[in-house]
Amino acid sequence: MIRWLLWLLGGLLLGGIVHLATVLLLPRTATQDAYTRLSATAPANNIMPLPAPTPDDAVLPFMDPAFATAVCRYDLAAGPLKLRVPVSQAYTSVSFYARSGIAYYAINDRAAGRRIIELDLMTPEQRAEIPDDDEITAADRLIVESPTPTGLILVRTFGPEPGLMPMARRALVAAQCGTQG
Amino acid sequence: MRLLIGFLFSFAVAAAFGLGLTQFALTRGTAFGAITIGAWTAWPKTGTSDIDPYARAAIARSGELPIGSGDGVAFFASSDDTGRVLDGRCIVTIAGTTPAARFWTITLYDLDGRLIPNAADRYGFTSQEIARRADGTFEILVAPRARPGNWLPTGGIDRYVVVLRLYDTPVGVATRTAKDAPMPAVAAAGCA
Numbered sequence: 001m002i003r004w005l006l007w008l009l010g011g012l013l014l015g016g017i018v019h020l021a022t023v024l025l026l027p028r029t030a031t032q033d034a035y036t037r038l039s040a041t042a043p044a045n046n047i048m049p050l051p052a053p054t055p056d057d058a059v060l061p062f063m064d065p066a067f068a069t070a071v072c073r074y075d076l077a078a079g080p081l082k083l084r085v086p087v088s089q090a091y092t093s094v095s096f097y098a099r100s101g102i103a104y105y106a107i108n109d110r111a112a113g114r115r116i117i118e119l120d121l122m123t124p125e126q127r128a129e130i131p132d133d134d135e136i137t138a139a140d141r142l143i144v145e146s147p148t149p150t151g152l153i154l155v156r157t158f159g160p161e162p163g164l165m166p167m168a169r170r171a172l173v174a175a176q177c178g179t180q181g
Numbered sequence: 182m183r184l185l186i187g188f189l190f191s192f193a194v195a196a197a198f199g200l201g202l203t204q205f206a207l208t209r210g211t212a213f214g215a216i217t218i219g220a221w222t223a224w225p226k227t228g229t230s231d232i233d234p235y236a237r238a239a240i241a242r243s244g245e246l247p248i249g250s251g252d253g254v255a256f257f258a259s260s261d262d263t264g265r266v267l268d269g270r271c272i273v274t275i276a277g278t279t280p281a282a283r284f285w286t287i288t289l290y291d292l293d294g295r296l297i298p299n300a301a302d303r304y305g306f307t308s309q310e311i312a313r314r315a316d317g318t319f320e321i322l323v324a325p326r327a328r329p330g331n332w333l334p335t336g337g338i339d340r341y342v343v344v345l346r347l348y349d350t351p352v353g354v355a356t357r358t359a360k361d362a363p364m365p366a367v368a369a370a371g372c373a
Contacts, residue, residue, distance in 0.1 A: 007187045007190050011192065013195075014191060015199035016199065018203075022199065024238075060245060061290075062255075064286055095246070100241060102237065
């Protein structure tokens with residue numbers, strides 16, 4: 001009897017290790033994460049509007065139906081990325097996600113403080129290559145460092161009521177996302 | 182032989198317990214960094230680089246992109262203020278005020294994060310379109326059949342989750358109590 005209890009205890013301890021290992025390894029093996037889902041349709045380093053979520057079909061779970069959304073799937077291997085988003089009348093936000101879906105940076109129109117949100121996205125290595133005396137870069141442009149070479153940028157504009165959703169979607173058309181040069 | 186059976190027994194227990202615990206933690210959500218106010222729970226750290234390993238695994242599994250902390254914060258409610266699970270066949274009221282925010286939206290989802298089908302194509306309300314009382318408070322009726330006022334249809338689904346998203350808000354990681362963030366009351370008002 002004691003022997004079986006010891007085996008059980010050993011199994012439970014091992015189970016704890018299994019639990020921690022699966023939790024830590026799962027993000028690396030996930031096949032249904034946001035980046036993988038969007039890779040099928042979204043071109044790299046280009047902006048693409050996402051269809052409005054409906055009960056039958058939504059690209060991602062828990063999307064807010066009051067927003068028009070566009071995605072830029074980025075790959076910084078070819079160089080830094082430039083993002084230019086004219087703000088809409090109601091509310092505009094830009095959120096940056098690492099490869100695994102971690103929201104490492106987000107900014108809204110008010111925090112940006114101007115009519116156009118302009119950002120440069122680069123890896124820490126590419127940032128280090130920018131000369132320190134480049135005053136134009138420092139003064140005029142907001143630089144965001146991506147923790148992973150690939151990831152997602154979500155540009156979202158708010159439609160305060162259903163009748164204003166076309167306006168929100170139109171505001172997204174002017175958004176640009178692409179490699180420099 | 183006995184040793185072998187013992188090992189097999191141990192491994193079976195380990196697999197069942199370990200994987201079961203993972204499954205449970207990822208589907209039920211964890212308490213790390215959670216803010217609970219009344220029926221509402223938010224995980225503001227999930228929208229930052231400080232996200233905990235459980236939330237990381239959960240978003241990798243679901244494919245959700247959590248709302249970034251520079252954008253806003255999302256509060257989830259799957260039961261009412263007394264802890265009773267929300268039932269789409271019953272009437273539930275969401276009433277009161279919301280914390281300071283430039284805009285907010287309130288949306289109904291099924292447990293997998295899909296919008297709930299209904300004939301009115303009404304999935305939620307925004308702070309701009311909701312009908313308010315003279316004192317600025319509001320009342321939303323979440324019900325299977327049409328109701329006068331701010332009606333959110335449940336489509337008769339048995340379980341659902343209400344998500345209140347605050348955009349451009351001071352509510353976040355530093356928020357602790359209802360005094361910082363007065364959330365609307367969630368109450369069951371009888372079954373149809």
